[in-house]
Amino acid sequence: MEPDSSQRAANARPGLRDGYAPLRDYAAIGDGRTVALVARDGSVDWLAVPDLDSETVFAAVLDAQRGGRFVLEPAVAYGVDRRYLPGTNVLETTFTTDLGVVRVTDAMTLPDPTGLTPVRELQRRVEGLAGNVPMRWSVTPGFGYGARTLRMSRRSGVPVASCGADALAVCTWEAGEPHCTQDAVSGRFETRPGSRALIALCFAHQDPLVFPTRAECEARLDHTCAVWRRWLDGRACHGPWRQAVERSALALKLLVFAPSGAVAAAATSSLPEHIGGVRNWDYRFSWIRDSAFTLDAFLELDCPHEAQAYFWWLMHATQLTHPRLRVLYRLDGGARAPERVLPLEGYRGSSPVRTGNAAGSQLQLDTYGELLQLTWLYASATGRLDADIARRVAGMADLVCRTWQAPDAGIWEVRSQPRHFTQSKMMCWVALDRAIRLADRELIPQRHADRWRREREAIREFVETRCFSDRKGSYVRAAGSQELDASLLVGLLHGYAGPDQPRMLGTIEAIRRELAHGPFVHRYSGEDGLPGTEGAFLACSFWLAECLARCGRRDQAADLMNELVGLANDIGLYSEEIDPSTGAFLGNMPQALSHLALIRTACAINEEDQR
Numbered sequence: 164m165e166p167d168s169s170q171r172a173a174n175a176r177p178g179l180r181d182g183y184a185p186l187r188d189y190a191a192i193g194d195g196r197t198v199a200l201v202a203r204d205g206s207v208d209w210l211a212v213p214d215l216d217s218e219t220v221f222a223a224v225l226d227a228q229r230g231g232r233f234v235l236e237p238a239v240a241y242g243v244d245r246r247y248l249p250g251t252n253v254l255e256t257t258f259t260t261d262l263g264v265v266r267v268t269d270a271m272t273l274p275d276p277t278g279l280t281p282v283r284e285l286q287r288r289v290e291g292l293a294g295n296v297p298m299r300w301s302v303t304p305g306f307g308y309g310a311r312t313l314r315m316s317r318r319s320g321v322p323v324a325s326c327g328a329d330a331l332a333v334c335t336w337e338a339g340e341p342h343c344t345q346d347a348v349s350g351r352f353e354t355r356p357g358s359r360a361l362i363a364l365c366f367a368h369q370d371p372l373v374f375p376t377r378a379e380c381e382a383r384l385d386h387t388c389a390v391w392r393r394w395l396d397g398r399a400c401h402g403p404w405r406q407a408v409e410r411s412a413l414a415l416k417l418l419v420f421a422p423s424g425a426v427a428a429a430a431t432s433s434l435p436e437h438i439g440g441v442r443n444w445d446y447r448f449s450w451i452r453d454s455a456f457t458l459d460a461f462l463e464l465d466c467p468h469e470a471q472a473y474f475w476w477l478m479h480a481t482q483l484t485h486p487r488l489r490v491l492y493r494l495d496g497g498a499r500a501p502e503r504v505l506p507l508e509g510y511r512g513s514s515p516v517r518t519g520n521a522a523g524s525q526l527q528l529d530t531y532g533e534l535l536q537l538t539w540l541y542a543s544a545t546g547r548l549d550a551d552i553a554r555r556v557a558g559m560a561d562l563v564c565r566t567w568q569a570p571d572a573g574i575w576e577v578r579s580q581p582r583h584f585t586q587s588k589m590m591c592w593v594a595l596d597r598a599i600r601l602a603d604r605e606l607i608p609q610r611h612a613d614r615w616r617r618e619r620e621a622i623r624e625f626v627e628t629r630c631f632s633d634r635k636g637s638y639v640r641a642a643g644s645q646e647l648d649a650s651l652l653v654g655l656l657h658g659y660a661g662p663d664q665p666r667m668l669g670t671i672e673a674i675r676r677e678l679a680h681g682p683f684v685h686r687y688s689g690e691d692g693l694p695g696t697e698g699a700f701l702a703c704s705f706w707l708a709e710c711l712a713r714c715g716r717r718d719q720a721a722d723l724m725n726e727l728v729g730l731a732n733d734i735g736l737y738s739e740e741i742d743p744s745t746g747a748f749l750g751n752m753p754q755a756l757s758h759l760a761l762i763r764t765a766c767a768i769n770e771e772d773q774r
Contacts, residue, residue, distance in 0.1 A: 181511045182227040184208065185436075185659050186748035187732045189224070190245065190254045191430060192285075194271035194387075195421035198430035199285060200224060200752075201254055201269050203243045207233035212283050212329070213368040215420060216447040216494050218307045218367070220331065225433055225516050225701055226507040233304020233364065235287055237265060238297040238351065243688075247734055251391035251411050253384075254734070263294020265354050272383045273390050281365035281373040286384050288361050289338065290646065291354030300362060301349035308505050308518075315343050322348040332365040336377045367583070370447055376675050399465035402769040403721075404761075407728045410735035411758035412464050415457075418755050420494040424472025425449040425480075426457050427494060429739065429751035433505075435513035436740055436750045440695035444510060445518050446751040447501055448491040449480075452574055455537040455657065456759045462544055462767045472706035478552050481534070486558040488530045490576065491523045498523070525572040526581065529653075531563050532590025535597035536657055542606050553607040560598035561611055564618040567591040568625075574650045575643075579692030583642035585630040588622055589654040595619040626659075631666060637673030638666060646689035647677050649703035652710050656763075662714040671710055679707065682726035683743040696741035698749040701727070705760030712767040720768050727761070737761070 184202040189209075192199050198642050199221070200209035208223040208230070222230035237258050245256040253270040268288040274280045289298060306313055306326035310643035312325045322333045335341055337360040339352035352360060363380050365373055375383075394416065400408045418427045429446035436442035454477060459552050480496035481488055489498045502519040509516045538556050542548050548556070567588065570581035574590075595615045602609035629642040640648035654660055660667040678685045684701030684707055704727050712720035730735055732748065737757035739750025 166507045183511050186738055190734050191417055191753050192252055192254050192269055192271050193417040194273050198417055199271055205236040206753055209431055212366045216765055220304050220306055222305055222308055225510055226309055229309035231303050231309055233302050235300040238299045248388055250395045251388050251416055253388055260296055263296040264292040265296045266290045266292055266721045270387050273387045273407050275383050275386050279373055282370050283366040284366055285364040286380055291356050291358035293356055296354045299351050301347050303347040304331055315345055327367045330367045330372045332372055332374060334363040334365060335360045338362050390597045400767055404728055404765040408762055410764050411761045414736055414753045414758045415755060423494055424476040425494040426755055429754045430517055431751045433516040435510055435749045436697040438511050439513055442693060442697055443513055443517060445520050451488055451533050453756055455533045458537045458540050460759045460762045486562045487556055489523055490525050490527045522576040525576055527589035528587040529574045531559055532593035535594040539597040548606045556606045560595055560615050563591050563594045564614055567622055573685055577691040579690055582644055585638050585641060586650040588626050589659040592622040592659055593657045635673050636669035638670045640687055640689060647673055648687040649674055649678050649684050652706040655710050682723060698742045700740055701737055701757040702760040705764045709764040709767045712771050717771045724764055
């Protein structure tokens with residue numbers, strides 16, 4: 164039944180603010196190499212090509228004027244409903260107008276092994292469902308974050324925008340006559356019931372530019388849907404939040420960089436943690452901080468191929484810096500990530516806009532605990548470790564013995580002076596504990612195991628005597644402070660303390676009392692070397708729910724989980740943070756850590772239900 168005008172008004176997206184769509188309005192589509200963000204009004208405002216960490220061709224989300232975008236929408240007022248096609252990362256948007264109804268299907272298509280395909284392909288299929296609806300579209304490329312000059316031409320009648328080694332062909336069928344200017348290709352057409360238009364952007368990067376036929380494009384879109392559904396069919400998603408877990412699994416799969424198996428922290432750069440603020444970072448790298456959570460989620464979801472690829476990629480990347488770990492690595496396994504500022508306005512004036520990430524060169528001691536925990540999970544699942552990896556893991560444990568007493572930047576990569584962060588010490592304890600367990604199973608060399616035991620006890624002595632507040636009844640953010648930090652919950656999740664340990668139970672209560680506001684949990688109290696504020700950190704909210712579940716407080720965990728699932732946007736995605744006062748998304752998106760934490764929490768509550 165066609166919605167009446169009042170329903171359409173209710174469904175209509177909020178207007179732009181300062182020329183920008185709300186971050187909550189974005190959906191993500193991808194192909195295992197890169198990710199595009201599509202707003203509710205049909206504008207593709209983010210796309211890096213050829214790869215997720217490359218320069219962008221569309222970056223209007225970071226600069227509405229110069230970033231570049233692909234607009235496709237009715238030329239009259241409309242309401243919007245959208246969803247992912249079931250079991251896929253293919254987006255379906257339905258525009259309802261007073262003149263009729265139109266459906267747009269958006270996909271970054273997956274390669275068809277039977278034929279020649281473009282290096283990257285963004286397809287947008289437009290179907291008339293009812294009435295006659297005038298449509299308008301325009302492709303405004305912004306190569307190199309909008310800074311590079313493009314050349315517009317036609318090849319065999321097809322508009323092509325090119326810039327150095329990059330080229331973009333705008334292939335259209337029943338979408339009106341393309342009109343070319345110096346910086347854009349645009350068109351208009353009208354849908355009718357049963358009509359089916361198609362616009363395909365075909366990219367080339369140091370490769371021949373492929374001009375597909377319409378039949379090839381249609382077949383590739385069908386192939387893409389089938390591949391996504393086959394992948395999800397093989398996943399293990401159970402329990403009351405199955406739908407949210409499946410969407411999180413698909414979102415996580417979008418962030419897996421297929422050529423290497425690396426997992427990006429998010430698909431974007433510099434989406435702000437505070438509107439107008441300076442907390443704008445490039446998240447298109449793989450963080451050691453997330454590694455154990457990532458492997459655990461792959462194992463929980465029954466993704467053995469992804470788990471193995473990720474483990475081996477991580478071992479390859481860290482080999483280059485052994486025995487020290489970098490905070491983050493590029494998706495190709497490289498360690499350099501120099502930070503630079505781009506001449507872009509930033510989302511709603513949130514500048515600077517950055518690429519690269521200076522946190523990569525910080526000392527972050529918790530990473531060793533994450534990597535040893537990941538190794539323990541992998542070895543427990545497979546029963547073996549490669550001999551070279553075993554030697555390197557033992558070497559990392561030796562390094563922890565030498566370095567755990569140093570101050571560091573902590574899990575949150577503060578830009579203030581290094582401190583003795585409690586969570587860092589807890590994770591050093593986890594690192595040595597896992598090394599001892601691996602040695603006990605003769606999976607890694609054990610000649611230094613006695614030293615690991617001594618240092619493990621020394622770390623616990625440090626944490627228990629210098630990082631606990633009797634006044635708060637809680638572990639604190641750093642030695643000698645009275646500040647709190649939600650990352651202390653990771654101490655329970657990774658086994659520094661058991662779920663019945665009174666000090667950890669007190670810490671959970673202190674975090675609920677001082678850092679939580681309803682379902683929202685802030686990362687920490689105290690300064691971090693940066694001006695301004697930030698939103699609530701979604702992963703911390705899920706960690707709190709998981710801790711409640713593991714402490715046997717199942718109903719409290721389930722209540723919080725229900726609230727958190729309700730905070731996703733209309734298609735089930737999460738960014739990094741949320742503004743508790745408005746519900747607005749903040750930070751980069753989709754955010755792997757948010758979706759990883761959702762998967763783990765759902766599994767933890769399911770496990771509690773099965774006891």
